[in-house]
Amino acid sequence: MLFHLAREGRLAPVFLSALLVVPAPQEDETPLGLEYWPASEHGLRLRQDAAIIKAVSPKSLAAWHDQVAGMPHPAGSPGDAKTIAGLREAFENMG
16 A cells, blocks of 8 residues: 555655654753753752853963963973962862
């Protein structure tokens, strides 16, 4: 029967009508990036992400870059010790 319908060009409407009655899949309501976090923590995570996004700017990134790359710091050198101390202080200030 299907072969007969296909040969007469009437099979496509049969398949198209079948597709029209299949419900579309529901979109996942979990915000992107939160699919691995428990639902109970989504609000907290979104607030933390918003705070990070608000804190980062081209100016703050340039300051961070200047702090890390502002002086030569080969391993074991005085510049390395100063860079390590500056990073330690920055991370401690971040919490």
